[in-house]
Amino acid sequence: MPATSASAVSPAAPSALLRLRDETFDPTNLGAYNLYLLVAPARLCLAVADVERRKFVALEEYTLPTGGLPALAEQHDVLGQRGWNAVRLAVTGRAFTLLPAPLFRAGDEAAALRLHHTPTATETVRHTTHPGQELVNVFAADAAVADWLAVTHGAAGRLLHHTSAFLVGLVHQRGAAAPRRLYLSPGPQELTLVVMGQHLEYCNVFACTTAEDVVYYTILVMQELSLDPDLDEVTVWGELTPDSTVFSLLRTYVRNVRFGPRPADVQYSYRLNDVFEYRYFDLFSLHFA
CATH class of the missing domain: 3.30.420.250 (Protein of unknown function DUF3822, N-terminal domain)
Structure with missing residues (x-):
């Protein structure tokens, strides 16, 4: 950079x-x-x-x-x-x-x-x-x-x-008036996951060392909170690039993934x-x- x-x-x-x-x-x-x-x-x-x-x-x-x-x-x-x-x-x-x-x-x-x-x-x-x-x-x-x-x-x-x-x-x-949505932010050895609708519904930080860990916890939280990987949008911030393994793998399992501003x-x-x-x-x- x-x-x-x-x-x-x-x-x-x-x-x-x-x-x-x-x-x-x-x-x-x-x-x-x-x-x-x-x-x-x-x-x-x-x-x-x-x-x-x-x-x-x-x-x-x-x-x-x-x-x-x-x-x-x-x-x-x-x-x-x-x-x-x-x-x-x-x-x-x-x-x-x-x-x-x-x-x-x-x-x-x-x-x-x-x-x-x-x-x-x-x-x-x-x-x-x-x-x-x-x-x-x-x-x-x-x-x-x-x-x-x-x-x-x-x-x-x-x-x-x-x-x-x-x-x-x-x-x-x-x-x-924002819709209920999952937000995630991968960092060094960690992944922050938040689900927010009218109020905060979920917030946790997981230990992650691989791209597979990031995808696993993302899908796990979506399933537990009844979010649909094919329909619900996931917004990503953090330490990854558009061509990174993490982002590519996320797009394989979650249809609507976008980077946040x-x-x-x-x-x-x-x-x-x-x-x-x-x-x-x-x-x-x-x-x-």
């Missing part, structure tokens, strides 16, 4: 898998921007949005070094800098559970999550509310990442699970034109979280 020209890249930044920066991005005026981070076990995706113009002006991706996010931040020119308007950090993983808001009580996070996941000594348990859907997302996050966010960015920082970002993006994208009601720098529009949906959706 193309990167920016050398003039658009800070020489102080670590080696990136992807770094796209609009020439209007001004690192000396961080208060004009929101910083969005998506942290997986081995990588970090980063986006910057101009608050006033409602425009994404940077998109970057890195392999995490030994020491994880805090170590990468020490090498990066803006990641560890204070003064952003807002910082939203989403963690990936299967260690989460969604609860109806009326049934949730603050302080019960660990007990609620323990039904699905036993937190390790290096994890902290947090929650995020979804007022419009009357849901609470309880999740585990790496304690070192949570501590880095709190120490570095203070009150400007907010920690979420990536499914919260994905759901917020879907609600924003769909509109009130980027979140609407926000602009994107022309430097992002070479990135597939269905990539980084949950990262961009942090703008609405």
Whole structure:
């Protein structure tokens, strides 16, 4: 995937898998921007949005070094800098559970999550509310990442699970009259699946290592929720290409498969034109979280 020209890249930044920066991005005026981070076990995706113009002006991706996010931040020119308007950090993983808001009580996070996941000594348990859907997302996050966010960015920082970002993006994208539909997002070793009609009906993250795994869980969820692979449309975001084995196999078993667009009601720098529009949906959706 193309990167920016050398003039658009800070020489102080670590080696990136992807770094796209609009020439209007001004690192000396961080208060004009929101910083969005998506942290997986081995990588970090980063986006910057101009608050006033409602425009994404940077998109970057890195392999995490030994020491994880805090170590990468020490090498990066803006990641560890204070003064952003807002910082939203989403963690990936299967260690989460969604609860109806009326049934949730603050302080019960660990007990609620323990039904699905036993937190390790290096994890902290947090929650995020979804007022419009009357849901609470309880999740585990790496304690070192949570501590880095709190120490570095203070009150400007907010920690979420990536499914919260994905759901917020879907609600924003769909509109009130959208039909019942299955949405999926393959990521590194994981597959996020959501079924949404008038309300959220299903949300889960499966461990996936092959294209066959992705198709298996997609068909399984469709069967369990009475969706028809020959009739019902499936919308795909995530880390795949139109000629990938995953997409080809999906089209073999699901008749109506389409790629989803980027979140609407926000602009994107022309430097992002070479990135597939269905990539980084949950990262961009942090703008609405």
